[in-house]
Amino acid sequence: MDIKPVVTYYANNTNVPEKLRDKIVTNLPEECIEWQRSYGRSTKKVYLEVNFVPFQDTFLKENSSSEGKQSLLGRCLLHTYWFECSDVDVYKTQIREDVISWMNRLREFDIWDWLIVVVDSSEKKKSNKTKLLPRSTVADKVRSDFPSSVKDAADRCVSLVNPVKNETSAGDSYEFFLDRLRLVLLKSYSKHLTRYEDFVRAQRERRNSKSWDFFTFFILQEEMAFAFEMLSLYEDALVQYDELDALFSQFVINSHVIQPPDWLKVLIERCHSWGGLTLSKSISTQLREKIRDSTASLLELRNYLFSRQCELLLMQHKPWELSTRALPFLHNCVNELNILEINLPCGAVACWVFLSALEILQKCERYNDSSQMQIYSRYTIGLWAYARRKLEELGTLCGLMPGMNHDSECIHKVVGLIAGMGNDPYADEKLTSPSPQTTLKEALSKPEAFSKAYLEVSELTISTYKHIGRFRSGRLVGRELAFFYMKMNKHQQSIPFLLDLEKVFAEDRWTVLLADTRKNILDCFIVLNDCKKVVQYALLLASSQNLEMSERSKYLIIAKDNIPSLTKDDPLIISMEEMFPIGSITMKSQGVFVTNAKLELILNLESNLMEKISFASICVYLSYEPFSPQARARSQDKQVAAKNSLLCPHPFSTINRKNFRVRPKFETYHNTFNSEIEIGIRCCNLNQIFKRSVEPSNGPSTMEPCKSTMNHSFVSSNIDIAPGSNELILTFEPIDSGCYSVEGIKLTWKDELISFTHQPLTAHLCFTVISEEPSLKLIDKDGNDNVSNLEIISGPPQHITLRLNSGSYSFQPGATITLKSSTDLFMRLIQDESKQEEESAKHTNYSPLEVMDNNDTNNLANFSNSIDINFKSSLDPFQNHDIPLIIVSKFAHQRGPSGTEHNITLSYPDNKTEAIKSISRILHLTPPFMSTAKLHILVERKFLEINIRAVSKQRFELFDANLVANEIEKERNDEFLFKSFNSPRRMILYKDQTVHYLWEIFSKESNTLSKLLFSLKYNTINEQFSTNPLAYHSYDCDFTIKSIKPTVE
Template sequence: MDASEEPLPPVVYTMENKPIVTCAGEQNLFTSIYPTLSQQLPREPMEWRRSYGRAPKMIHLESNFVQFKEELLPKEGNKALLTFPFLHIYWTECCDTEVYKATVKDDLTKWQNVLKAHSSVDWLIVVVENDAKKKNKTNILPRTSIVDKIRNDFCNKQSDRCVVLSDPLKDSARTQESWNAFLTKLRTLLLMSFTKNLGKFEDDMRTLREKRTEPGWSFCDYFMVQEELAFVFEMLQQFEDALVQYDELDALFSQYVVNFGAGDGANWLTFFCQPVKSWNGLVLRKPIDMEKRELIQRREATLLDLRSYLFSRQCTLLLFLQRPWEVAQRALELLHSCVQELRLLEVSVPLGALDCWVFLSCLEVLQRIEGCCDRAQIDSNIAHTVGLWSYATEKLKSLGYLCGLVSENGPNSEDLNRTVDLLAGLGAERPETANTAQSPYKKLKEALSSVEAFEKHYLDLSHTTIEMYTSIGRIRSARFIGKDLAEFYMRKRSPQKAESYLQGALKNYLAEGWALPVTHTRKQLAECQKHLGQVENYLQTSSLLASDHHLSQEERTYFCQEILSFAGWPADSPGTKVVLPMHSFAQLQDLHFDPPNAVVHVGGTLSLEMTVYSQMPVPVHVDQIAVNVHFSIEKNSYRKTAEWLTKHKTPNGIIHFPTEGSPLPASQKSLPALELSEMFERSPSDNSLNTTGIICRNVHMLLRRQESASSLEAPVGVALEDGAHVLRCSSVTLEPGANRVAFRTQAKEPGTYTLRQLCASVGPVWFVLPHIYPIIQYDVYSQEPQLHVEPLADSLLAGIPQKVKFTVTTGHYTVKNGDSLQLSNVEAMLVLCQGENRAVIYSNSREESYTSVFRIQSSDKVTSIGLPATPAYHVIEFELEVLSLPLAPASSGESDTLGTPEIPRRQKDRQKREPCMVTTDHKVSIDCPWSIYSTVIALTFNVPFRTTHSLLSAGTRKYVQVCVQNLSELDFQLAKSNLVDTRGSADLQLTPLNVPSPQHIHSKQSVFFIWELKWMQEPPPALHCQFSVGFSPASEERLSISLKPYIYEFQVESFFWLTTAATGRCVGRAVVLSPCPCLPRPLTECTWK
């Protein structure tokens, strides 16, 4: 409605129906009392207690007092409550007994007989006392005698049905007391009669409703009966109860229509299936539309007639209840449900007629509400009425398209004929709106009269609705109205007005994930941008449409050709670039590095291969595909090795990118699944199925507000990076689907290279992926040469050849012919030279490249290992055999020949339980050709044997026993055992008692050797012995060199009288005293450890 128009004056309707009370007897008497009676009766409220446990209410009783006539009494079968006399009163002021007997008694008798004939038991006799008449009569009886006679004659069992009203026209305390008693009685009897008759009416109505399944039952007849009950409640100003009656009728009719659509139709519904011939909208400006009520009563009403009348009554009661905003809510529901009911009942409706009816009804409801509310109330309750504005706008738009008022050439003859037919169906304007300048009838008629008038009304309605939606924060709904408005502007060739509305609608569709509306809106937006000459925006929208699979192949090809055509045009200025987002043009699927660890040394070559999935429907020739690379160098990164840099890389060098198969935002794709369940509602009386449907149990999760920023539309400005490091692949043709694109680069500077941006250029059009995710990096390192020496076995054993592995990592150094490793010789360790030595040379990726022979030259002080020529960033590996020689014998019994420190007592005890091998370290200095400094390495050798000795006695005979224990994991052969006196005494003889053949000693086992001591003269004070035994591994392999024997030196002092222990190689020295073995006894043993 126009904002400038003044609001209509408030219109308040009241019902004039009141409970009927008949008055018999002296009419002049009642006429004189009536003014006071009509004023006093409704003044005091009465408590109305109803049946079925309904809450009591306080009501004010009013009555319509009419003269008694027999015609007013209800006949049998008449259920009309509005014309039902609820109470019958007989008025008399007779004070004379003769007069009473002559006339009054007969008249009362006739009155009572008539009431009895019609089974009416609700009556009251009122005797009016008048002091003036009493004074004029001299021989009259007291007043009570007349009352007593009346009570005796007519009120034998109901004496309270005769009351006295004293001097009703006077102003005295006695009169007021008499009035109060009379009014209380009148109200009580009236309410009792009303309750009784209303209860009987309700019972009859329920009985009639329960017969609805019987043939011949008519909804129209039942409608009149229940509406009678609603009228009674309205008559008592119980508007809420009256509204309930209409709501029940509404629900009952709706259920029948739904059942009809499900195939369970009632016969009486055929009356409402007749074609619609009039569509003049709702009538809400009078309390009762008697014209439509009569149509319902005669069973001639159409569906729209019934719905219009029913809603008009509901509207009247809601306005009485001061709930105008519920009128708007119910009206919107009614209009939508009527459209569905017409379809369910398959009612024939002329094209456009329903649009006219809805449009007129919307404006009628809005004007009716405006007539009852002030502007402040209307503005604060826009949320309740904006739905009607929107629906009216939608229907007016439909009428405009239907009648040719939006076409470029205007309406044709067919459109004009349709417009005439639609206006004819409106009929003449109603008298109550004839004088209103902006009535719904006039607005519709004017809007359909010309193109200009339609545009004016449609734009006014659209802008008003958008403003209302915006003011209450319903931006989504405002944008959908704007979408329709944009289509109208495009038809009117005003693309500059349409663009903003299309952008808003597209933003909504994207946020909510509606794929098909997104496609449709983008097509409209592309057309709009093309007309406006927005090249960049048009190309971006075209790329999105070219990749949209909801379009046909021809449409996609058209938009792709639009891009290619622009790319083929000569640029206005050289160097001009149109930068577009890449996600609509192509997508990254995976990337493969070669080498797979994405680590390369300086000067090396790195290859990477991308799988690019083209979204275009046709092959596209791309000038170049470039990857912008960001270079960064960390502190000391040049010292990092290839192994360190490979720790956090993928093992196969393949990185997969997340797919973007859906044009919907991530938030929409991550919504929870629908949780649906069936819903059944059954009748509480007979358990029959009333309604069925589907309920979504997690609607609170699905309908949460989505952030408006969640859009897949790329930002307006996509930054094109300019970096010094770029990987390029030129002249590539991208076929629809997956394409492999290869890049190669030679590493120049050490550091970390991060792939930042992917660009594809087609002429001046650049498709840019601003950020490559996940983060992808490759590393370039510069490594120093390194030498690493390690044994091949877990531990090195002294006395036998052992293999040692040399690993030379060349790093940035190139090994030339003549470069060698210079090892300083160690006296106790030999480097064994074999006939031919081979080295294996690996590339940086640890792939075997080739083998090469190298030479070893040894002198007294230096062993030279000639390295094969090897390029930078390679690895040389070779093996050498080394031999740790046994140590020379100790010079005296007091010296520690192995240099083993004194062992604490606790450690001695532990060694007693767990014997361990003695170790010896050899430090070797190596000079490398790439460094002026020597590299010192330490090799630790373990002595495989542990040797102990003991002195045995048998009488005067002495024996020396040597125990050799194998502590290593290898098996050995022991041979040529020998024990000699190092001082070479001729008087002492050591006679071996051992087996001459070689002894096999297993791991963790011991072998014992024994010699008898014999002497010619007095024994020497000390015996210095050296035990030696040859040993070799028990394997069948023959050694290329002869091995030195294992030597164990010890000494025994005062061995004849005292038993003395000397330390061998593995233990310290200790002395143990024992008594002199003079007496013959068994062979005994004393062991020093």
């Protein structure tokens, strides 16, 4: 508003004011002045602008009239009196009277805002500087003359060195004059403003009276806004408009409750146009005039009000606030139209909203800084979305949406709407982008153009939403775009939007919306005749718990109807998570899991489908990982590993599994620090736990399990899955040892046409399978396998027990294992305890038959080199089976104490391969005693001494020692005579004792004898068992005497 306050000048004897006029007008607003405000409001810096005009009487009158009170702008604020005089006497005689009369005239009209300017154009002043006592100047005189009734009269007189004549020295004086002028002017201004404010306030209080009119009040208060704006107090100016805004809103809201005032009724009846908001001009004079004449409509009033608010916000450099205010403004207006029940033709409001939103957006764009694009977009996006919605509304209304009938009635409507928009405010201007009205008119012209505009706005909205990270909102707009494409019969194009939306809801688990979106997707695929997808989505919907039963069965029928159209080459793989959620997976088998054994798994599967469905097979496939070398090395750990077989993740597994949910690991700690003791619990993997899982969930995954994992799987075939919970038992026989973990589940329906997969599983299960060969050990009577102290003696029969550990094998009842011994070792199986006793009972019969002779193999009838053992009951893995045996071996013809080694081999058939596997065990057999021979010669007599030294811990009794010539030289026995010096008594021999036998050898001829046979009978003495006293074992030993020829000395 280009109305400035007025300052008059009155000058009789000088033309300085005229000359300075332009200078003052331009110089005055150049500097600001601090404004102390009334009512304790904060101090503001303001800039003053004035019109400087010659004095006229009319200015005096305006102050007194009632109109004068109601105007603020353009009124006279200050009167100045200028005279040029440097001599006090001249002033006294000539000018004073004139000033008095001027002032009296002002007083008549109750005006107290005046300023007297004494122009000093004399150049003498400089020369007078030396005067000791300066005479009082004209200005001083004036000050003393006019102190009357004005407090600050001293300020109201200022002397000015004539800048026209004396430009160099006038600078300071001129500045001082300007300051004084500003000060006095501001005082006047402030006074008037306060008075005006009071007036406005009083008017506002009257707002409920009948004669009150909002439009008048609007103009009244707006003047304050103008005044503030002129003082560059944009904030205060805005407050005025905001107050008006709030006042009006309150009226509108109250109109619902109380009888609306007359002016509001008029406003309601007057709405016939819906021209959009125009922000191009700072003040729309056209609209303002309408308001002043009380002929504006609601939309016009709102348009004007908002455009002024915008303008003031932009003056304050707050374009973002403009955009934040815009949306509530639009909503509020529409709401007010509703409250007031203003009857506008259909679509008119939509037109207005669209035009206004676009106008605001274009305005904002001009003030937009690309660096703040994101923040700024947050505010404007609402406008875009709103404009888009309204455009859609218009499109539907005028039959412009695809698939609608665009008939003459629609064209008629469009014409009506366009007419209501009024003239395009930008019609004459050349704009880089089309004006809002041009855009809208173009869009409404024909369906094709509408589609183009609609898609443009929609895509812009979506991309802006995505840009600022509001993906949900963006995709929601995408939903509408999808419907738009559907109407255009471009279902293919709408699918990506819907799939995006599906992803959002699946991620957020908004199942209601998910089901709704899937219905839309299904509709699209049905139109596109994509059987695979139809089956998939129909099944998903059929298992959705948010739908009615009838609906769900309907979708199941759709799915079934479409299954025949599937081809085998292109099988359908569907994620089963939603249709068949997994209740639980547990191992049914217990204990240690070994290879080649059947493992059983219990799978609890729920079915959300409404019918029982038969599946060809179900398999739970596993990933396999052989034991690492380290794990293999710790072979004892295998048992431990097997025991922990259901730990997860398995300690032996090295696979880094991403989908493990990290569990917090806690450790306790206590520190002693500075005599304080800290004790606490610490979570050492906090970072891992709180790490956000960035794993993107891509909705239902339809991954085909890779072939390698399919080798290992629990399988069950031909199963029925009924609605509700199903417990299935699956089996698997692992061949290799190692760690297995459950990777996924696959259900196959209808000859692999459809398979349902579930991968990866949320429930994790892993187990180890171990494989170990059976082992054979020798154990002592107490069952210990530490046999270093156990002594097996060759010669007499020995009771030993072999322990077979089945390892990871299991022996079924009826399975046969074979024991084989090395040639000189014979075995007999002790059937069981009772028989053993029986046998020992036999011993007590002292049957001489028991006498065994090593050389007589016939006596070994019960013994053999090979024994077959039949298992009567099954032997489970890692179980022991003891095989009690009696073994007999030939007395070792060996003189060393180390004894002989014998082998026992156990052969068993492999369960799987039927191959015969064998394990062997070496037995160390020690001889009971050892014998040595010595030949002693005493002159011609020859003595043969035989020493028997006990080696084993056993006690023996020895008897019937005999020495004869060896068998080869038997015929020569007669030639020799062995005279025994030995006692016939039985000798008892302990370990490390030696028995000496001595013979004197007489030979009939001096023949040489080289080979001798020593024989002995012996028997073991056992304290625990009574041994058969008649039984004995015989011992033979050949000695060869190298040179027995006696030499006679």
